[in-house]
Every structure is written in C-alpha cells, then in structure tokens.
Amino acid sequence: MVSVIVLAIASLFIGVESIQLTDLLQLNDRQQLVLLSTRFPRMISLILAGATMSISGLIMQHLTQNKFVSPTTSGTMDSARIGILVAMLVFNDASILQRTGIAFLFAVAGTFIFIGIVNRVRVKSTMMIPLIGMMFGSIMGSIATFLAYQYDLVQNVSSWLQGNFSLVSRGNYELIYLAVPLMIVAYLYADYFTIAGLGKDMATSIGVSYQVVQFGGVLIVSLATAVVILTVGSVPFLGIIIPNLVALMRGDHLKNTLLETALFGSAFLLVCDMISRVVIAPYEVSVSLVVGIIGSALFMYLLMRGESSHEAKKN
Numbered sequence: 582m583v584s585v586i587v588l589a590i591a592s593l594f595i596g597v598e599s600i601q602l603t604d605l606l607q608l609n610d611r612q613q614l615v616l617l618s619t620r621f622p623r624m625i626s627l628i629l630a631g632a633t634m635s636i637s638g639l640i641m642q643h644l645t646q647n648k649f650v651s652p653t654t655s656g657t658m659d660s661a662r663i664g665i666l667v668a669m670l671v672f673n674d675a676s677i678l679q680r681t682g683i684a685f686l687f688a689v690a691g692t693f694i695f696i697g698i699v700n701r702v703r704v705k706s707t708m709m710i711p712l713i714g715m716m717f718g719s720i721m722g723s724i725a726t727f728l729a730y731q732y733d734l735v736q737n738v739s740s741w742l743q744g745n746f747s748l749v750s751r752g753n754y755e756l757i758y759l760a761v762p763l764m765i766v767a768y769l770y771a772d773y774f775t776i777a778g779l780g781k782d783m784a785t786s787i788g789v790s791y792q793v794v795q796f797g798g799v800l801i802v803s804l805a806t807a808v809v810i811l812t813v814g815s816v817p818f819l820g821i822i823i824p825n826l827v828a829l830m831r832g833d834h835l836k837n838t839l840l841e842t843a844l845f846g847s848a849f850l851l852v853c854d855m856i857s858r859v860v861i862a863p864y865e866v867s868v869s870l871v872v873g874i875i876g877s878a879l880f881m882y883l884l885m886r887g888e889s890s891h892e893a894k895k896n
Contacts, residue, residue, distance in 0.1 A: 582844060584844075584848050585628065585844050585847050585848050585851070588848055588851040588852060588855075589624050589627075589628060589851060591851075591855065592620070592623070592624050592627065592851055592854065592855055593616065593620045593621070593624060595855055595858050595859065596615070596619075596620065596858060597862075597863045598611070598612065598615045600612050600615065600616065600620075617751065618750050618751045619749070619750050619751075621751075622749050622750055622751050622754045623746050623749045623750075623754075623854075624851075625754070625757075626746055626749045626754050626757055626812060626813055627746060627847065627850050627851050627854050628847040628850075628851070629757045629758070629760045629761070629847075630744075630757065630760075630809050630812070630813050630816060630850060631816075631819060631823075631843075631846040631847035631848070631849060631850030631851065632760070632764060632842075632843035632844070632846050632847045633757075633760040633763070633764065633805045633808070633809055633846075634651075634652065634805070634806075634809060634816055634819040634820050634846060635819050635820060635823040635824060635842045635843060635845065635846025635847075635849075636764055636767055636805070636839060636842055636843055636846070637651070637652050637657075637801070637802045637805045637806060637820050638650075638651035638652065638653075638819065638820020638821055638823065638824050639820075639823075639824040639835060639838070639839065639842050640767060640774055640798045640801060640802055640835075641655060641657075641798075641802055641820065642778075642824055643774045643775060643777055643778035643798070643835055644696075644774065644777055644778070644794075644795050644798045644799070645696065645699060645710065646778055646780060647710045647711070648824075648825055648828075648883070649708065649710065649711040649821055649883070649884070650710060650711055650714060650821075651818075651819075651820025651821045651824075652688075652692075652802060652805075652806045652820050653718070653815075653817050653818065653819075653820055653821065654711040654714040654715050654718070654820075654821065655691075655692055655695045655696075655711075655714040655717075655718070656691045656692065656694070656695045656714055656717040656718040656720075656721050657688050657691055657692045657695075657802060657803060657806050658688075658718070658806055658810060658815050659691065659718040659719075659721035659722045659725065660687045660688050660690060660691020660692065660694075660721050661684040661685070661687055661688035661691070661803070661806050661807045661810050662684075662721070662722070662725050662810060662815070663687050663691075663721055663724060663725045663728070664680075664683045664684035664685070664686060664687025664688065664807070665680055665683070665684045665807075665810065665811065666725055666728050666729060666734065667683060667687070667728075668680040668683040668684065669734065670728070670732055670734075677756055677811065678756075680811060681756065681759075681804075681807050681808060681811055684807035684810065684811060685803050685804045685807040688802075688803035688804075688806050688807050689799055689800065689803040691717075691721060692799045692802065692803055693799060694717070695713075695714055695717050696795070696799070698713060698717065699713065699714075708884065711821075744813050744814040744815055744816035744817075744867060744868050744869035744872070745813065745814050745867050745868065745869070746813055746854055746868055747865055749812070749813060754812055754813075756808055756811060756812050757808055757809065757812040757813070759804070759808050760805055760808055760809070763801055763804060763805050763808075764843065766801060767801055767839065768836065768839055768840075770794075770797065771835040771836035771839055772835075772836055773789060773794045773797075774794065774798055774835050775833075775834055775835040775836065776789050776794070777789070777791055777794045777795060777798070778833070778835070814869065815869060816850065816868070816869055816872055817869060817872060817873050817876060818872060818873065818876025818877065818879070818880055819846055819849070819850065819872065819876070821876070821880055821883070822876050822879040822880055822883065823842055823845050823846045823849060824838075824842050825883050826845065826879070827841050827842045827845055849872075850868070850872070853868050853871040853872045853875065854868045854871075856871050857870070857871045
C-alpha cells in the first residue's frame, strides 16, 4: 500500500510541465490546470487499470484452472475490441456507456467461446491452453482489422491495440471508476472463485454451482476488460504475470491474495508509465510497449519455471 502511494505521488511530478514538490504550496494557474486536468486523472487511471487487469487475470486463472490464462490470452480483449468497432459502425451516435455495453457483450461471448474450446480440446500440457487462447485472440483481432480496413477505421483499432495514458484527462476517463464496484464484487465472491479453481467435481461435491460461479466470473472479467479498453486501451501481460508473482509469495487462495494482486498490479503499471515518460523525454512511448517488454521477459520466466516444475513432478 505504501509503495503504491509513493509511486502515485511521484507520478504527479513527471511530465513536460515541470512541477516540483515545493510548488504545491504556491501553484500557478497553469500548474493547477495540469495537475487537476491530466496528472490526477492519469494517476487514478493507472491505479485502477493496473488493479483491474491483474484481478481479472487472477479470476480467469481460477475459472480455467490454468496459471497462464488472462483476458489477453483468452480472446477477451480482442472480442471486446470487435464489440467497440461494431458499436461505431452500427450505432454512430452511441454513448460511451452504450459502447461499453456492446463491448461487454462481445467480450462475454468471446470468453465463453474460448472456455468452450478449452473444454472440448484435450491438452496434455497446461502451456497449450494460453497458446490456444492467443490463436483465438489472433482470429478475433484479424476480424477487427478486416472490418477496420473496410470502413476506414484503422487508426481507431490501432489506438486500442496499445495502452496509452497520455490522452487521459478530466472528462474522458471517469468510466474507469466502474472498475471499483467490480473489484468489490470480486472480493465478496472470492471464496467461490477459489472453490471453482479446484475443479467442477470438487465444487459440485460441496454444493457450489460451478456453472453459476463461472458465469459470474466471466461477467466481471468481461465488463472490466471493456471498461479498461475504452478508457486507456489494451495493456498486455498484467493479468498473467502479476497474479503468478503474488501467488509465488502468498499462495493460491484468491481472497487472501486479491488485495496484494491489485496493489502489485497498480504499482507495476505506475512504474512502467513513469519509464514510458522519461525514456525519451520530453516525448513518451506507449506504456503498453514498456509493459510488453518487461512482461514478456517475466512471462518467459514463469513459463520455464512452470515447465520445470511439471517435469520435476513427472520424475
């Protein structure tokens, strides 16, 4: 918690407009405008997006009993992206909430298709499940790109492919506050998701409806994904690496690790965003690029670690 607060405060003083800690006592009009209109909204968006995507990955991993599944590797994000594109094509005057609703429906459908594929395809290695999800996501992404080319919306699709917090400002980020009640609901039903993570037979034997829990978890993840994509775009790997790193330290009980997962996800995204702002200052790179570089390295480490553990159990 302390590290997130320190990083959040530090992020307020990084940017093109120079604002020092000592300036807080006598801010001029321009500095006040920068802080209230861009820096604070950006900081809040980073905290909520990092926490939301990390928790979404944690829930998905319990629902699929696989450590390498997340909205990024299950087609959820790509399906939500198609939903946004359809909303723009069919409903030209759709409000942000209407676009969120359509993206949510497509995300739900895409996630259930992925789960259906996983349930029907017998795989011997857990490593194959995220690969199946990535292939499914690539198909969804290809459909979105095709539609974008057909209707001259390539730039819009490209903006959703990369998480970008540079455009976050007062008046266009408030949708992400929907993530707060979603995280609260996830915490309240955390025990059920933990039970579902033990498998369908185990959940049924102790009187828990596996299908209902799975459906509720998919709804939470899909709506959270739609909210984040519409607000800041796609942020890769968070849903995989953060829950796994926390689980290495705290175990697999979702309720015991949910808060740590949210805080770790927020801190990680804050650090990546600050790197993106200083690496080529006064310009900045997309935060998804920084997350992708660091996240891919950590993802490879987790994959190799998981494979080593699997081989050790076999021997």
